[in-house]
Amino acid sequence: MLKVSSNPHIRSKDTTSRIMQYVVIALLPATVFGVFNFGLHALLLVLVTVAATVLTEYIYDRCMKKKISIGDFSAVVTGLLLALNLPPKAPLWIGVIGGVFAIIVVKMLFGGLGQNFMNPALGARCFLLISFTSIMTNFDCDAYTGATPLAAIKSGEGAPELLNMIIGRTAGTIGETSMIALLIGAVFLLVMKVIDLRVPASYILSFVVFILLFSGRGLDINYILSQLAGGGLMLGAFFMATDYVTRPITKNGQYVFGIFLGIMTGIFRIFGPSAEGVSYAIILGNLLVPLIERVTKPTAFGKKLRSSKTPKDGV
Amino acid sequence: MSDMNSEAKQSSMEVFFNGLVKENPTFVLALGMCPTLAVTTSAINGLGMGLTTTAVLVLSNAIISLLRHIIPNRVRIPAFIVIVASFVTMVELLLEGFIPSLYSALGLYIPLIVVNCIILGRAESFASKNPVIPSIFDGLGMGLGFTVALTAIGAVRELLGAGEIFGVPVFNKVLGGISSLLGRSEPIEYVPISIFVLAPGAFFVLAALTALQNRVKRKMQEKGQNVDKIQSGCSSDCANCSDSGCARRFVDVDGAPGSVADAKKS
Numbered sequence: 001m002l003k004v005s006s007n008p009h010i011r012s013k014d015t016t017s018r019i020m021q022y023v024v025i026a027l028l029p030a031t032v033f034g035v036f037n038f039g040l041h042a043l044l045l046v047l048v049t050v051a052a053t054v055l056t057e058y059i060y061d062r063c064m065k066k067k068i069s070i071g072d073f074s075a076v077v078t079g080l081l082l083a084l085n086l087p088p089k090a091p092l093w094i095g096v097i098g099g100v101f102a103i104i105v106v107k108m109l110f111g112g113l114g115q116n117f118m119n120p121a122l123g124a125r126c127f128l129l130i131s132f133t134s135i136m137t138n139f140d141c142d143a144y145t146g147a148t149p150l151a152a153i154k155s156g157e158g159a160p161e162l163l164n165m166i167i168g169r170t171a172g173t174i175g176e177t178s179m180i181a182l183l184i185g186a187v188f189l190l191v192m193k194v195i196d197l198r199v200p201a202s203y204i205l206s207f208v209v210f211i212l213l214f215s216g217r218g219l220d221i222n223y224i225l226s227q228l229a230g231g232g233l234m235l236g237a238f239f240m241a242t243d244y245v246t247r248p249i250t251k252n253g254q255y256v257f258g259i260f261l262g263i264m265t266g267i268f269r270i271f272g273p274s275a276e277g278v279s280y281a282i283i284l285g286n287l288l289v290p291l292i293e294r295v296t297k298p299t300a301f302g303k304k305l306r307s308s309k310t311p312k313d314g315v
Numbered sequence: 316m317s318d319m320n321s322e323a324k325q326s327s328m329e330v331f332f333n334g335l336v337k338e339n340p341t342f343v344l345a346l347g348m349c350p351t352l353a354v355t356t357s358a359i360n361g362l363g364m365g366l367t368t369t370a371v372l373v374l375s376n377a378i379i380s381l382l383r384h385i386i387p388n389r390v391r392i393p394a395f396i397v398i399v400a401s402f403v404t405m406v407e408l409l410l411e412g413f414i415p416s417l418y419s420a421l422g423l424y425i426p427l428i429v430v431n432c433i434i435l436g437r438a439e440s441f442a443s444k445n446p447v448i449p450s451i452f453d454g455l456g457m458g459l460g461f462t463v464a465l466t467a468i469g470a471v472r473e474l475l476g477a478g479e480i481f482g483v484p485v486f487n488k489v490l491g492g493i494s495s496l497l498g499r500s501e502p503i504e505y506v507p508i509s510i511f512v513l514a515p516g517a518f519f520v521l522a523a524l525t526a527l528q529n530r531v532k533r534k535m536q537e538k539g540q541n542v543d544k545i546q547s548g549c550s551s552d553c554a555n556c557s558d559s560g561c562a563r564r565f566v567d568v569d570g571a572p573g574s575v576a577d578a579k580k581s
Contacts, residue, residue, distance in 0.1 A: 097508070105519070131510040 016113070019244075020073030022194045026185035027080050027239065033181040034174035038088035038141050042174045046083040048092045052099030053079030060108050074113045078102050081121035081240060084175025085232065085279070086128075088141045094132060098124040118286045119246045122236075122279045129279070144171035149230035150275035153223070162222060165229040172231070179229040186238035198254040199247055199261075200237040204228065206262025215270055233265065236278035246286040253289075253296035260292075261285045327452040334456025340433045341464035341521075342528040347433040350424050351465060352517040358481050361469025363417040364424065365462025369455065371406055372434050375399045376442040376454035383443045395438045400429045433461060464524075471520045476511030 035043040057075040061068045069075075082098050102124035107116045129136045139148050146152070148171050149160055160170050168178025175182075189195045208224060217223045228234070241247060241261055248257050261281050268277020340346045350368070355361045378398050379386075386394045407425045410418040418425070428434065437457055442450040470480050478486040486505035494502040510516050 127510060130513065130515070131508045132506065133509075135506075 016072045016074065019194055020077050022189060022192050023077050023239070024073065024080060026188045026194075027077075027084065027175070029181035029184045030084060030175040030178055030235070031080065033168055033178045034084065034088070037168060037177065038143060038174060041141075042088045045086060045088070045090060045092060045095050046080065046174065049083035049086070049095030049099050050076055050079035052096040053082070053103050056100050056103040057108065060104060064108075066112075069112060072113060075103060078107070078120045078124075081119075081175075081235075082124050084235060085121065085125045085173050087136060087139050088174050089138070090135055094128060094135060098128045101127050114245055116245055117289075118283050119240050119243050122240055122283050122286075125279050126283060139171040139173075141171070143169075146171060148172045148275065149226060150269065153226060153230070154269075154275040162225055162229070165226055170230070176232040176235045179234050182234040182238060186234070189238070189242075195238065195242040198251065199241050199258045202255045202258030203237045203241055203261045203265075204233070206259040207233065207265050208262075210263055210266030211270065214266065227269070231269075231276045232278040236265075236282055237261075241282050241285070246289060248289050248292045248296065250293055250296040250298060252298070253292045256292050256296060257285055257289065260288065327449060330449050331452045331456035334453060334458070335460045335463065338457075339460040339464060339528070340436075340457050341461055341468075342525045344433075344436075345525075346436055347431050347461060348521075349427065350431065351468065351521065352514070354421055354424050355465055355469040355472055355517060355520075356512045357473040357477070357479075358466055358470040359417075360420050361465035361467075362462060363414070364421055365458070365465040367406055367410065367421070367425065368428055368431060368433065368461055369458025371399065371402045371428055372437060372458040372461075373451055373454035374402045375434055376437055376450040377447055378402075379438045379442040380445060380447045380450035386443070391439075391443065392435075395435060395443075396429065399434050399438070403428045433457060467524060468517070468520050471524070472511045472516050475508050476513075476516055477509075478505040478507050 031046060035046070053075045054070050057070050058068060060066075061070070079099055079102075082102055083095060086095060086098070102120035105127075106118055106120040106123035107113065110116050140146070147155065147157065149165050152158060152160070164170055165177075166179045168181060170177050186195075186200070190197065208228070211217075211224060211227055212219065215223065215227075241258070248254050264281035264284055265277045268280055269275065334340070338344060341348075341351055347368075350364055354364045375395070375398050379395060382394075382398075403426060406428075407418075410421075410425065437453060441453045445453070474480050474485065478484055484505075487502070490505055491502040511520065
């Protein structure tokens with residue numbers, strides 16, 4: 001969670017704020033590509049959603065007479081992530097409703113940043129997905145019509161060109177289509193040591209292993225790559241599963257969390273009725289985090305010897 | 316025992332409003348959550364369920380109160396259930412005969428009224444210890460409290476999830492009026508937030524309304540009004556109860572304080 005550096009030095013107090021700013025910067029390539037790909041309405045949708053989350057948090061803090069917490073930029077990140085999860089032609093009020101739900105119901109009612117049990121952006125996305133199914137699954141826009149790559153694969157139409165999928169020139173939500181743009185942001189976060197590879201790597205690897213075993217296509221490189229590039233896997237694995245609040249704190253727990261997400265995403269994508277499963281997998285994983293942390297609690301120094309003979313310490 | 320006498324002294328109106336407001340079965344006691352969450356997809360379903368339960372509750376409270384000196388303490392729960400079940404069967408057949416639409420909408424939840432914990436709870440904690448008239452008013456108050464709560468939850472869910480209240484498309488009428496004022500040829504249509512008629516919506520609305528109710532209660536308390544529950548003999552909420560009063564009721568020992576047999580002795 002903290003930036004670890006060799007020299008002890010005085011750091012500024014607004015660590016949360018700076019980390020959140022890094023995340024916003026890391027999301028910019030995907031956002032810019034989404035706007036370039038889908039047109040001006042996408043930009044408007046992103047701006048409205050971010051404004052909705054920030055304003056909601058401000059108004060809630062004012063009404064509840066709390067310290068105004070929008071300075072930590074977490075509301076901006078929530079709004080941006082939510083917007084990147086919306087279809088490009090979704091009406092603007094969808095972003096507003098989603099933003100209000102994310103901030104008030106998922107985040108602030110549980111105590112604000114650090115207390116939310118579920119990623120606010122994903123909670124809101126699933127809320128919108130259940131409430132406005134037809135709007136949220138309509139990916140038609142000026143540039144692309146028809147199914148998203150994953151839906152096309154699922155229905156047997158065959159995936160679009162793999163190169164297009166990696167660059168991102170396919171139908172989908174605003175921010176999920178471009179694997180390259182997302183990976184640029186992810187590398188930036190990795191270099192800045194905002195995130196580490198534990199969750200994303202175990203997530204993606206276990207997902208690959210799962211589809212190798214259960215998709216029935218065997219070692220079909222093309223299929224595996226399109227499963228990785230299509231849908232929200234990259235966005236979810238690097239930007240949402242790594243959320244500090246809703247992933248396990250323990251290192252081993254993070255591996256368990258990642259593997260669980262990989263398996264759940266595989267189950268949803270291959271056996272579920274919908275082609276996509278990243279958001280449901282991550283919010284399910286979020287709910288299991290307290291359990292995972294309990295199971296993977298590291299043994300304190302000196303305790304190991306005594307408990308090694310009778311491994312019953314509640315884990 | 317003194318507690319029976321003191322309870323008998325309460326005026327019937329007091330007992331009635333206790334169930335409606337101070338000890339509202341849904342928002343305060345959190346009893347009967349199964350029908351509360353399951354059938355409140357629309358205001359009319361909530362109202363129907365609430366009134367059905369009220370009818371059963373009033374009748375069973377009256378009969379149990381009448382029989383309270385006869386029912387042996389050890390078998391009181393089966394005896395209560397038999398009484399409640401007979402009334403539920405009657406109400407079910409009446410509904411099927413006269414309001415078939417409501418009957419099919421409520422479905423399985425009508426027979427389940429037998430095990431509704433509001434009814435058993437009132438039988439156990441009120442009707443088995445009080446005379447007939449207060450018991451009837453208790454049943455009426457509790458039942459109407461349940462009805463009001465269910466109708467409120469149903470109305471909010473129907474309004475948000477379908478844009479209607481009691482089948483009247485409120486939002487579309489208002490929006491239609493606005494758009495004709497603005498001179499738009501096509502009226503603006505309300506897009507229902509369908510999660511509210513699905514299961515998660517029940518939890519959202521129940522939580523929000525309970526919070527609202529607590530807020531109103533706190534405001535009343537700040538104004539100096541007495542909002543404590545009156546007849547359970549409890550001073551605070553159940554979660555932080557240090558009084559073993561109601562816990563002892565469920566210990567099946569003849570003569571335990573507060574039990575039927577004990578009330579009989581006095």
